[in-house]
Amino acid sequence: AQSVAQPEDQVNVAEGNPLTVKCTxxxxxxxxxxxxxxxxxxxxxxLLKYITGDNLVKGSYGFEAEFNKSQTSFxxxxxxxxxxxxxxxxxxxKDDKIIFGKGTRLHILP
Amino acid sequence: EAQVTQNPRYLITVTGKxxxxxxxxxxxxxxxxxxxxxxxxxxxxxxxxxxxxxxxxGDVPEGYKVSRKEKxxxxxxxxxxxxxxxxxxxxxxxxxxxxxxxxxxxxxxxxSVL
Numbered sequence: 001a002q003s004v005a006q007p008e009d010q011v012n013v014a015e016g017n018p019l020t021v022k023c024t025x026x027x028x029x030x031x032x033x034x035x036x037x038x039x040x041x042x043x044x045x046x047l048l049k050y051i052t053g054d055n056l057v058k059g060s061y062g063f064e065a066e067f068n069k070s071q072t073s074f075x076x077x078x079x080x081x082x083x084x085x086x087x088x089x090x091x092x093x094k095d096d097k098i099i100f101g102k103g104t105r106l107h108i109l110p
Numbered sequence: 111e112a113q114v115t116q117n118p119r120y121l122i123t124v125t126g127k128x129x130x131x132x133x134x135x136x137x138x139x140x141x142x143x144x145x146x147x148x149x150x151x152x153x154x155x156x157x158x159x160x161x162x163x164x165x166x167x168g169d170v171p172e173g174y175k176v177s178r179k180e181k182x183x184x185x186x187x188x189x190x191x192x193x194x195x196x197x198x199x200x201x202x203x204x205x206x207x208x209x210x211x212x213x214x215x216x217x218x219x220x221x222s223v224l
Contacts, residue, residue, distance in 0.1 A: 032208075032210065034210050034211060036213075041217065041218070042218075043114070043200055043202070043214075043215025043216050043217050043218055044200070044215045045215070046210075046211045046213065049210070049211045090152065090153065092210060094207075094210050097155070097158075097207065098155075098207065098210045098213070100145075100153040101152055102150060102151060102152035103153075
């Protein structure tokens, strides 16, 4: 059965520093992987996806994610964090259906 | 503007009093889905619909009903709400379930069952 794990409930990063939000997955076939962001009082918004091709995927708002097949990971990254990046981030995997992780709250400290 | 509209935004009710949360999309999407979001549990799928008159259970369907009589509407029905259904609910739609990057979410319905 497919699954996705986000091991950190919360990540705190100082503004201007690089950030990483972790995600690992388990699927039976080739993974379709996604990151979504949720701002307060809003629904989830799509950030980026990995289907096939380059292991480094670029998305919205300067975010990128690195697909690592051997480690079954799809970590979200950004070289320089902004206070406005503070939000709840969800990793998702699609095999036969879409499954979301539990979410990681990202706090960017001014 | 392309959007998924949920109503109401906030709802407080009492145990056993039937309620309906409406969801409507204006993008002619075939696939619609309901999720509940709880702290530490993330999003869990309640029901989904691949097309008109086609609905299926998600991971946590107990205590919920849905219907899909028209393509644009996918209401969530709680026949006899209980306190454990207090949660934040999201409706979402996409042209097809393989296009998660095109999942459009509503703004959510915060439900409190007393």
